[in-house]
Each structure stands twice: as structure tokens, then as C-alpha cells.
Amino acid sequence: MSLNDSVNTDLIIRTALCGALAMWLTAILSYVFKRSRTGLLFMLTGWLCVVALLVFLWINLGRPPMRTMGETKLWFACFLPVIAAILHFKFPQRAVTILILFLACVMCVKDILSPEAFDQTMRPALRSPWFIPHVVVYMVSYSCLALSGLIALWNLVTAFFKNEEIEPSKGTILFNLVQIGFPLMTMGMLFGAFWAKEAWTNYWSWDPKETWALITWGAYAIYIHVYWRMQKSVKLQMFILVLATIALLITWFGVSMLPSAAQSIHTYSK
Amino acid sequence: MTLDISPNSQKSFWKQPWRLRQSVAVVFCLSLPLLAVQLLSNGSPAVSPPYPANRIIAIVFVFVFMAIGFLFSKRLIVRWLAGLHLPLACGIVMTVLLIIATCLPSAILELPFPGLFFKKIRITNLQHSWYFAGCILILIISLSTAIGKKIRHLSFRKMGFMLVHGGVLLVLVAATFGTSEVVDMQIRLRLNNSPKNSFGLHEKKITLPAKISFASFELESYPPALALVTRADNGGEKITKANGLCKKDAEFNWNEISVKVLDFIPSAIHEMISNDWRKTEVKGACPAALVRATGPNGKFLAQGWISCGGPFSNTEELPLSIGRVLVMLSPTPKKFQAELNVLMDNGQPSRKFLTVNHPLKIGDYDIYLMDYDVPMGAATRTAGFTITKDPLLKYVYTGFVMIMAGTFWMLWFRPWKGGSLC
Known part of the structure; x- marks a missing residue:
């Protein structure tokens, strides 16, 4: 069976995404009404919908579904509930799980509202053993780091409105998320450099995407240094984390909108 | 303050x-x-x-x-x-x-x-x-x-x-x-030219430890995609690409327009006399498809051949209504490969294949296949290569x-x- 067969691929994709969305919205409601176990069950079911969709796309497209923005968003939505589940068991806090599920829902809604032309094509440069590890490692790190940024923003906003200081222990868990995300981001970036040397003759070409990846990496490196050197400045740490997350979002989504994107060699969606 | x-x-x-x-x-x-x-x-x-x-x-x-x-x-x-x-x-x-x-x-x-x-x-x-x-x-x-x-x-x-x-x-x-x-030098090699090991001029000249010549080129492409083009009076165009790739019996939909592929020839040539498309083995030939377009409620709109064209045939579109045409987009390359004849300085000849992501190493130099003559497709006569050397890469x-x-x-x-x- 391929995408050109009579199977309505669009319908399958939308059904799976709507299914995941419905499950996660129900999970959010369950968490709101303090039904954590039910929430976890719905979260898991939604996650299975996304995993099934990724498997379906992989088989039908005959290539890893990691080429376009919409496809990477699917991976992001897939990894978020995994982190939510880990956090659920390690530090059971409903607010965080709700935030994570909200983020995963946003990704699903974006994919439902702006469906992409899924096709089998993959440019020769993408046919490399580096492709899958580069994207997967990046997506896991983006999930952890975006999540830490979102929680930091939540903490800053609530502290602002309540006009109170943020406890240092709140910064510790965010640092734990960065502890997972930052080494993986480093790995993803350097895998990309090894791959670029094989495909484009140079490990670093200062392409807009690469430049912003470096800015993002630098921002998280600054956060780590500030966390270690200024343990008591929790607000500053969280502010840097939010800025780093903005840089991450620009690297992921925003680079294609920058004026310099026309010269980018990292464009695979067209 | x-x-x-x-x-x-x-x-x-x-x-x-x-x-x-x-x-x-x-x-x-x-x-x-x-x-x-x-x-x-x-x-x-x-x-x-x-x-x-x-x-x-x-x-x-x-x-x-x-x-x-x-x-x-x-x-x-x-x-x-x-x-x-x-x-x-x-x-x-x-x-x-x-x-x-x-x-x-x-x-x-x-x-x-x-x-x-x-x-x-x-x-x-x-x-x-x-x-x-x-x-x-x-x-x-x-x-x-x-x-x-x-x-x-x-x-x-x-x-x-x-x-x-x-x-x-x-x-x-x-x-x-x-x-x-x-060292980062871009060169263009022509098919079957005499082997050489020296490239560039004056201080930028580099000498490889082997003579190389461009022996052959292979291009593998995906089937093409179809697109609906809406042309405005001011010359603007809106291209809506179909979901999926072209093949026989495939069906595509753009809201009220449905298109069925009645026949598909991956490697075709246009015959001027009969004004028809036929299968060919000629390198560089383009794909062509016989399509039938219907409007709302299955109303017949048009039927005919469309092709993205190539070095030996012109592009062919299918007009559906005023300002709307059905076109075939150029196929996306899947893999392209150049064969180089390499004659080492010690006289040992060999044949090496270069593809994207697989450069050829000769001594301290890496040779990359970068591009080819895209309009000529598989019939390309020249290809672009980059020779690099970075002693501090390790x-x-x-x-x-x-x-x-x-x-x-x-x-x-x-x-x-x-x-x-x-």
C-alpha cells in the first residue's frame, strides 16, 4: 500500500491527530479534576495514536517521516508525553503535566490546521545514516528544553502576579530538564556538523539555520553557567531559560521566515 | 536620573x-x-x-x-x-x-x-x-x-x-x-574529457595525487507530482501541488477538480508527426501522463497528455478552464551518481563512484559530487565537483x-x- 493508492491518507492523518487531540484534551480535563490515573491513561492512548501515525507514515512514505516541519512537529508531540510520564512518576505535579499536554495539543492542532503534502520524495542530501539520529536526538532535546522554558515562563508569570520570589527548588527541576536536553542538543548539532561535511563539503557553513542553532546552544550554555554560578538568582535563571527557548523556537520554526532564509541550504519542505 | x-x-x-x-x-x-x-x-x-x-x-x-x-x-x-x-x-x-x-x-x-x-x-x-x-x-x-x-x-x-x-x-x-x-575548489568536468590532476591557476592551483576523468553519470528520480496552476490577469500564478506522486490509475483532487491518470510513461519522448508520446530508453527523456480531469458532479473538463518536458521534448500542460491549467512538476532527484576514472600517480587505474554524502578520498583531498546540468537531467554532459582539503579537520x-x-x-x-x- 502506498500513498497513491485509494487509501485516503489525509483522512488517516487527520483521524489519528484528532484522536490524539481528543485523548489529550480529556487527559487535561482529568488532571484538572484530580483524576491523575485516568489522565495518564488518556495521555498514553493519545501518545499511541501519534506513534501509530508515525509508523503508518514511515511505512507508507518509504522514508523516515522527519523531513518537513509538520513531520518534526509529530515527533515533538510524540516525545512530550513520554517526558510527561517520566515527570509524573518522579515529581507528580498536575500543573506540569497539563502544561506538557497543552503543548502537545498545540502541535496536533497546528498539524491539523495546516496539513502538508506528504510525499515519498527525499532529496539526495537527506539520504544519510546521520539523518535519523540527527533529527531524533534534536527532537528529544527540543521536547525537554521547550518544556523547561514553558515551565520557567509559567513560574515567572505567576511570581510576577503574586509579587513573590521563586523558590530555588523550582529552578532545580528545570535544570534537570536542561541536563537531559542540552547534551542531546550538543549531540544533534555535532551530528549535523559531521553530516554537513559529508554532504556539503564543510562541517559549518554559517547557514541561517546553523547560526541560530549555535545561538540557541550558546543561550543554554549561558543558562547552565548562570545556574551554577548564581544559584540564588532564580528569576535570572528562568529569564535566560525563556530567552533560550525563544531562540530554540526561532531555530526550529522562525528561520524559514527570516530574510536570509532564501540562501539557506536547510530547506527540505518545498 | x-x-x-x-x-x-x-x-x-x-x-x-x-x-x-x-x-x-x-x-x-x-x-x-x-x-x-x-x-x-x-x-x-x-x-x-x-x-x-x-x-x-x-x-x-x-x-x-x-x-x-x-x-x-x-x-x-x-x-x-x-x-x-x-x-x-x-x-x-x-x-x-x-x-x-x-x-x-x-x-x-x-x-x-x-x-x-x-x-x-x-x-x-x-x-x-x-x-x-x-x-x-x-x-x-x-x-x-x-x-x-x-x-x-x-x-x-x-x-x-x-x-x-x-x-x-x-x-x-x-x-x-x-x-x-x-582548500575548497569548485570545478566542472565534462564527460569523457582527458584525465587531469591539476586544477585552478597560479597560487590557487592544486595538484591531486591522481589523474581523474568524468566517465559516466546516472540519475534516479521520483515519479513527478501534478499541480493545478491558477493564473491571474496580472501575470501572478498560484500553484497547488497534489498530494502524492504520479502513476497509472492514480487519482488527485483539488476541491472541485478531480484528475485520474489514465496512462503514465516514466521515460517518454514526444513525436511531432503523430503529436503523441511514446516510451523510450533514451537517457534524459522526460515523464509524461495521459490524464482526464472532471469537475463538480463528475462533469468532464479535459483529457490529454501532460509532461514537465526535458532536453528532447517541450513542456505540455492541460488547460482546464480560463486561467486554470494542469501541469506536471519536474521530478525530484532521488539519487545521482558520477563515475570517475582515477589513475593514481603510481599508474594504478580504478573506477570510483561518487554520490551525495559519499565523497571520494584521494590522498589528503576529498572530492564531492555537487551538481549536474539540471535541465539536461540524466543526459547531462557536465557535472560540478568540489575538491577540499582541511589538514586540521581531525x-x-x-x-x-x-x-x-x-x-x-x-x-x-x-x-x-x-x-x-x-
Whole structure:
């Protein structure tokens, strides 16, 4: 069976995404009404919908579904509930799980509202053993780091409105998320450099995407240094984390909108 | 609020220990003369000294600052050099420059002012500018001093620090000072031309340890996609690509229009006399499809051949209604491969295949297949290659591995603390 067969691929994709969305919205409601176990069950079911969709796309497209923005968003939505589940068991806090599920829902809604032309094509440069590890490692790190940024923003906003200081222990868990995300981001970036040397003759070409990846990496490196050197400045740490997350979002989504994107060699969606 | 510029305030500003504000001021003050150099040199790129001077200077430079960090670790100026504020200031300045470089609309660069100014300061080519190189040198100084300082109290726990910072230092030094040793030459080879090992002219001439000639070219493409083109009176076009690729019996839908592929020939040629398309084995032939388009309620709109065209046939579109045509898009290449005949200096001949992601290594040189004559497709007679040589690449890669190992060491193999999230 391929995408050109009579199977309505669009319908399958939308059904799976709507299914995941419905499950996660129900999970959010369950968490709101303090039904954590039910929430976890719905979260898991939604996650299975996304995993099934990724498997379906992989088989039908005959290539890893990691080429376009919409496809990477699917991976992001897939990894978020995994982190939510880990956090659920390690530090059971409903607010965080709700935030994570909200983020995963946003990704699903974006994919439902702006469906992409899924096709089998993959440019020769993408046919490399580096492709899958580069994207997967990046997506896991983006999930952890975006999540830490979102929680930091939540903490800053609530502290602002309540006009109170943020406890240092709140910064510790965010640092734990960065502890997972930052080494993986480093790995993803350097895998990309090894791959670029094989495909484009140079490990670093200062392409807009690469430049912003470096800015993002630098921002998280600054956060780590500030966390270690200024343990008591929790607000500053969280502010840097939010800025780093903005840089991450620009690297992921925003680079294609920058004026310099026309010269980018990292464009695979067209 | 008033700005206090009395001598006392200036004295207190520069009083040690220096923090972020002083560091930003220092980086800014050092960057300004380099910016002036950039402007006075009419935008010429910053170059590292030639081999072997570049390596000697790099090693001496790094070791001098390491020694300073090691020997004078208690001095305030050394603490500042090895501290967080100086690299942070450097990072801020570099980030601002990089953001400007990536966010600058290309239209501004076309203007006499400030376009010419931006071109002179190489804002879109920062990596080769004097002031950016200056920032990197400050980073190298800071890292070298910090490592020298840490060596004094080296312990197993600090291994992660040494790996990450040593790795970054190695990458920066090798990449910055190694640019003068890098060879990066683009060449075009014609099919079946006589073998040669010498490329370029004068000082940029390179001689490979083997003679090479371009023997053959293969191109494998995906089936083409179809698209609905809506043309406006003002010449504008809206192209809506179909979901999926073209093949026999495939069906595509664009809201009210449905298209069925009745026949598909992946390699076709247009016959002028019969005005028909037939299958061919000729290299470079284009795909063609016989399609039938229907409107709402299955109303017949049009039927005919469409093709994206190629070196031997013209493009063929299918008009559906006024301003709307069905077209076939050029197929996306799946894989392209060049065969090179390689005759080594010792007389040993061999045949090598080059594809994207699989360069050919001859001695210290890497040869990459970059492109081909796209309009000619598989019938291309020329292909673009890039010959590169980067003697310091192994140091850059070692630095990469050290950074990766160090980040895992520093962040994963340390006690994890609990706490609350929100």
C-alpha cells in the first residue's frame, strides 16, 4: 500500500491527530479534576495514536517521516508525553503535566490546521545514516528544553502576579530538564556538523539555520553557567531559560521566515 | 536620573573586579578598531597566517594564556580573563551581530546606503570579518586562561569541564587558525574529457595525487507530482501541488477538480508527426501522463497528455478552464551518481563512484559530487565537483567528540536533585 493508492491518507492523518487531540484534551480535563490515573491513561492512548501515525507514515512514505516541519512537529508531540510520564512518576505535579499536554495539543492542532503534502520524495542530501539520529536526538532535546522554558515562563508569570520570589527548588527541576536536553542538543548539532561535511563539503557553513542553532546552544550554555554560578538568582535563571527557548523556537520554526532564509541550504519542505 | 561622568565614577567603573558591564565595554572597545580595519580594508576578509606560521602562532598563543592562567590564577585580571563575564560579553556581542546578519533584508544590501556599508563590514559574511575574528580571539584567550587556571586544581570531578572547554578551545583554534590551510575548489568536468590532476591557476592551483576523468553519470528520480496552476490577469500564478506522486490509475483532487491518470510513461519522448508520446530508453527523456480531469458532479473538463518536458521534448500542460491549467512538476532527484576514472600517480587505474554524502578520498583531498546540468537531467554532459582539503579537520572532530563527551560527563554523571516544578 502506498500513498497513491485509494487509501485516503489525509483522512488517516487527520483521524489519528484528532484522536490524539481528543485523548489529550480529556487527559487535561482529568488532571484538572484530580483524576491523575485516568489522565495518564488518556495521555498514553493519545501518545499511541501519534506513534501509530508515525509508523503508518514511515511505512507508507518509504522514508523516515522527519523531513518537513509538520513531520518534526509529530515527533515533538510524540516525545512530550513520554517526558510527561517520566515527570509524573518522579515529581507528580498536575500543573506540569497539563502544561506538557497543552503543548502537545498545540502541535496536533497546528498539524491539523495546516496539513502538508506528504510525499515519498527525499532529496539526495537527506539520504544519510546521520539523518535519523540527527533529527531524533534534536527532537528529544527540543521536547525537554521547550518544556523547561514553558515551565520557567509559567513560574515567572505567576511570581510576577503574586509579587513573590521563586523558590530555588523550582529552578532545580528545570535544570534537570536542561541536563537531559542540552547534551542531546550538543549531540544533534555535532551530528549535523559531521553530516554537513559529508554532504556539503564543510562541517559549518554559517547557514541561517546553523547560526541560530549555535545561538540557541550558546543561550543554554549561558543558562547552565548562570545556574551554577548564581544559584540564588532564580528569576535570572528562568529569564535566560525563556530567552533560550525563544531562540530554540526561532531555530526550529522562525528561520524559514527570516530574510536570509532564501540562501539557506536547510530547506527540505518545498 | 542623571548620568554621572565625574572622574570618581569613571574610576569606580574600571575598578577591579570587572564584571559584565566592564567586559562588554572591553569587547566593544576592542571590536571598534577591528571594525575600522574592516572598513579601511574595503571589506577584505580576515585571513589567518599561512602554514606553518599559523600553527606556531596558535600553539604559542594558547600556551601563553594557559601559562598565565596557571601561574597567576589569584590575580584579579586573570580571574576576569578566566571568568564568566568576558566570554559572556563576547557571546552577547557575537549573538547581536549574528542576529543582525540573519535578519537583514537583502533589499537593504542593494541600497547605496547602508547597503554598501554593510557589505564593507561583511555583515552577511561575518565569519571572515576582522571584528568577529577579534571576538573569537577573546574567547580563545578566555578559554585558554580558564583551562590553565583549572589545571592547577585538576581532579576527576573537573574532567567534564576540561573536556567541554578543551573541546570548544580546540574547535575554535583549529577552525580559526586553520582557514589558511583549507582548500575548497569548485570545478566542472565534462564527460569523457582527458584525465587531469591539476586544477585552478597560479597560487590557487592544486595538484591531486591522481589523474581523474568524468566517465559516466546516472540519475534516479521520483515519479513527478501534478499541480493545478491558477493564473491571474496580472501575470501572478498560484500553484497547488497534489498530494502524492504520479502513476497509472492514480487519482488527485483539488476541491472541485478531480484528475485520474489514465496512462503514465516514466521515460517518454514526444513525436511531432503523430503529436503523441511514446516510451523510450533514451537517457534524459522526460515523464509524461495521459490524464482526464472532471469537475463538480463528475462533469468532464479535459483529457490529454501532460509532461514537465526535458532536453528532447517541450513542456505540455492541460488547460482546464480560463486561467486554470494542469501541469506536471519536474521530478525530484532521488539519487545521482558520477563515475570517475582515477589513475593514481603510481599508474594504478580504478573506477570510483561518487554520490551525495559519499565523497571520494584521494590522498589528503576529498572530492564531492555537487551538481549536474539540471535541465539536461540524466543526459547531462557536465557535472560540478568540489575538491577540499582541511589538514586540521581531525583536530576539529576531536574537539567535537570532547564537547559531546564533556557535556554528558558534566550534566548526566552528576547527582540529580529533586524539587518542585511550579
